[in-house]
Amino acid sequence: MLEDNLEDLYENAPCGNLSTLLDGTIAKINGTLLAWLGYSREELVGRRRFSDLLTGGGRIYHETHFAPMLAMRGKIGGVSLELRAKDGTRIPVLVTSIVKAGSEGQPQLIRTAIFDAKMRRAYERELLNARRAAEREDERLRQLVSKLQRSLLPAVLQTPPGLESAAYYRMASTDDVGGDFYDLFPLDDGRWGFFLGDVSGKGIEAAAVTALARYTLRAATVYDPDPAAALHNLNTVLWQEYREDARYCTVVFGILTPTPAVGGFTAVIASGGHPEPLLLRADGSVHHHPTKGRIVGAFPTSRYTNTTAVANPGDTLLLYSDGLTEARPVSSETTDGRYGTAALARFATHLAPTNAADAVAAVTDLLGTFGTGLTDDAAVLAISAPPSRR
Amino acid sequence: MEDWRMRVRNRNNVVLAGREDGPTVVLAHGFGCDQNMWRYVAAKIGQWAQLVLFDHVGSGKADPMAWDADRYASLDGYADDVLSICQDLDLQQPIFVGHSVSSSIGVLAANREPERFSALVLVTPSPCYIDDGNYRGGFTRDDIDELLESLDSNYLGWSSTMAPLIMGNPERPELGEELTASFCRTDPAMAQVFARATFLSDNRADLAAVSIPTLILQCAQDAIAPPEVGAFVHAQIAGSRLVTLDATGHCPQLSAPEATAAAITSFVRTAYR
Numbered sequence: 001m002l003e004d005n006l007e008d009l010y011e012n013a014p015c016g017n018l019s020t021l022l023d024g025t026i027a028k029i030n031g032t033l034l035a036w037l038g039y040s041r042e043e044l045v046g047r048r049r050f051s052d053l054l055t056g057g058g059r060i061y062h063e064t065h066f067a068p069m070l071a072m073r074g075k076i077g078g079v080s081l082e083l084r085a086k087d088g089t090r091i092p093v094l095v096t097s098i099v100k101a102g103s104e105g106q107p108q109l110i111r112t113a114i115f116d117a118k119m120r121r122a123y124e125r126e127l128l129n130a131r132r133a134a135e136r137e138d139e140r141l142r143q144l145v146s147k148l149q150r151s152l153l154p155a156v157l158q159t160p161p162g163l164e165s166a167a168y169y170r171m172a173s174t175d176d177v178g179g180d181f182y183d184l185f186p187l188d189d190g191r192w193g194f195f196l197g198d199v200s201g202k203g204i205e206a207a208a209v210t211a212l213a214r215y216t217l218r219a220a221t222v223y224d225p226d227p228a229a230a231l232h233n234l235n236t237v238l239w240q241e242y243r244e245d246a247r248y249c250t251v252v253f254g255i256l257t258p259t260p261a262v263g264g265f266t267a268v269i270a271s272g273g274h275p276e277p278l279l280l281r282a283d284g285s286v287h288h289h290p291t292k293g294r295i296v297g298a299f300p301t302s303r304y305t306n307t308t309a310v311a312n313p314g315d316t317l318l319l320y321s322d323g324l325t326e327a328r329p330v331s332s333e334t335t336d337g338r339y340g341t342a343a344l345a346r347f348a349t350h351l352a353p354t355n356a357a358d359a360v361a362a363v364t365d366l367l368g369t370f371g372t373g374l375t376d377d378a379a380v381l382a383i384s385a386p387p388s389r390r
Numbered sequence: 391m392e393d394w395r396m397r398v399r400n401r402n403n404v405v406l407a408g409r410e411d412g413p414t415v416v417l418a419h420g421f422g423c424d425q426n427m428w429r430y431v432a433a434k435i436g437q438w439a440q441l442v443l444f445d446h447v448g449s450g451k452a453d454p455m456a457w458d459a460d461r462y463a464s465l466d467g468y469a470d471d472v473l474s475i476c477q478d479l480d481l482q483q484p485i486f487v488g489h490s491v492s493s494s495i496g497v498l499a500a501n502r503e504p505e506r507f508s509a510l511v512l513v514t515p516s517p518c519y520i521d522d523g524n525y526r527g528g529f530t531r532d533d534i535d536e537l538l539e540s541l542d543s544n545y546l547g548w549s550s551t552m553a554p555l556i557m558g559n560p561e562r563p564e565l566g567e568e569l570t571a572s573f574c575r576t577d578p579a580m581a582q583v584f585a586r587a588t589f590l591s592d593n594r595a596d597l598a599a600v601s602i603p604t605l606i607l608q609c610a611q612d613a614i615a616p617p618e619v620g621a622f623v624h625a626q627i628a629g630s631r632l633v634t635l636d637a638t639g640h641c642p643q644l645s646a647p648e649a650t651a652a653a654i655t656s657f658v659r660t661a662y663r
Contacts, residue, residue, distance in 0.1 A: 023611065023638035051613045056533025057540045060589070063614045063640040064422035064490070065574055071644040072426070072573050128542075
């Protein structure tokens with residue numbers, strides 16, 4: 001038997017061996033640990049405590065975690081600490097301690113085995129660096145997404161003179177671009193264009209479709225401010241561009257003419273498969289404005305028709321995307337768990353009469369109550385005519 | 391109202407123990423642990439006192455949903471919680487016993503609502519851990535930065551320490567598996583915020599404002615709050631009493647539970663006479 005010298009086995013073990021009294025005073029230490037630390041036996045035994053060998057941070061950890069857990073459990077293992085050698089160098093170690101009890105079960109001393117952990121610490125540092133790099137990258141992506149998202153919406157919502165407008169956009173996720181879009185913009189003859197739409201899918205491909213839809217609608221309006229014609233135009237563009245990818249959108253598009261003599265506006269509206277806008281009247285009633293038309297970009301040819309909505313003083317036109325009605329609130333009344341158009345109409349009835357800012361604020365609050373039930377992006381745009389002064 | 395009360399209780403995992411007809415003692419744990427730290431002392435003083443035990447948010451079995459990195463970035467957030475626990479349970483003039491950083495939390499709470507508490511017991515307190523001019527807190531800023539860094543960078547070590555293997559503990563059956571597994575368990579990310587609030591705060595100026603009877607318990611040997619610090623706290627709080635326990639380490643409630651409980655008992659007897 002080669003391994004018969006127990007003294008040598010203790011002294012020159014491949015790990016540090018340490019025995020301390022219950023107050024931490026070093027009672028016995030092996031040659032391996034002394035060699036790591038650079039101290040002589042006389043400098044440590046009976047003179048120093050285990051925590052004296054630790055770095056400042058390690059000492060706090062030892063006193064607040066290690067020692068209490070050891071006292072409570074009688075053993076603790078695999079704890080990462082750093083020793084400070086006599087010359088000041090730091091030695092990363094893994095420490096395991098057990099309390100040795102006497103025959104009556106009373107604790108007598110603490111035995112500690114100390115393992116070199118330089119390689120493990122280097123590995124942990126690599127992992128940490130990788131984690132931090134991933135977090136930085138994640139943050140960069142978030143920034144990019146939110147900037148891209150903002151670029152697809154008007155920086156400032158313009159308002160037709162004499163009217164009021166408000167809009168809100170809520171992203172379902174901060175790490176993916178959504179597919180909802182809206183705009184409200186002046187034409188050079190005093191009329192205004194407005195639209196709110198929703199592109200199929202999410203992410204960068206949806207963002208590209210959103211950008212194309214948005215600029216196509218605005219450009220089409222310059223040549224022919226006719227909603228049905230603009231949607232027809234958009235349908236052709238999307239079909240040509242994305243027929244292979246099956247990218248399409250739903251959208252409500254309108255041309256608004258203020259009626260200063262009355263104090264309201266009329267809006268010629270066409271819709272491509274989008275939820276019908278709501279008209280919240282000054283008398284407190286709420287109506288779905290009827291629109292028809294196939295989703296845009298899904299078929300080679302589609303027909304769109306214009307309808308006219310008249311808004312008088314105190315009336316509010318509310319456009320929204322299906323992220324609102326298809327959210328799954330915690331307490332849903334519908335069988336499929338969605339919020340639903342009926343609930344939205346009832347919600348609007350409680351709001352009417354209202355104005356653009358209040359209506360959008362109320363819907364914003366409503367979206368806030370959906371919590372994790374809000375799985376898709378949601379956009380809302382409202383245009384209102386101020387109530388008459390009479 | 392009931393909802394709110396339940397929320398506060400769940401938030402801090404409030405546990406009531408001891409004698410219902412005794413004076414009320416609130417036991418607040420320090421950085422890195424939870425209410426189980428009081429286990430041995432509670433068994434003693436629970437014989438004459440009604441005990442209110444709780445876990446600070448971010449520690450032990452406090453509600454993780456209640457965690458708020460901003461709120462708990464300063465000791466004021468923890469002091470707010472202490473006050474709301476007292477209010478919620480309608481505690482009548484409790485004695486607040488705070489260990490380590492909870493001493494400072496107790497001082498902040500008592501200074502805000504002095505009429506709420508009858509006395510303070512500060513166990514191994516330190517109003518400022520970092521050396522500053524003539525003041526010796528025991529640590530350099532680098533030491534503390536290193537601790538914070540270790541909480542972050544050394545996360546594997548912390549995580550494995552915080553959730554150790556459940557080992558049977560046949561020698562100490564009174565602890566039970568559950569406690570063995572959960573004792574001092576902390577989420578490293580929350581521990582880092584608590585550590586920052588604890589070790590970077592400077593509450594020296596708050597000591598002079600303490601206006602209720604105060605007992606300071608320090609250990610003869612303490613690597614975190616050395617005797618100079620206890621003496622400093624004693625000098626700053628007018629009329630305070632200082633007792634040095636013949637104990638080693640920062641947690642006399644574990645290393646010397648009998649002496650700790652005896653010191654608290656005798657202080658309360660005097661205070662209530």
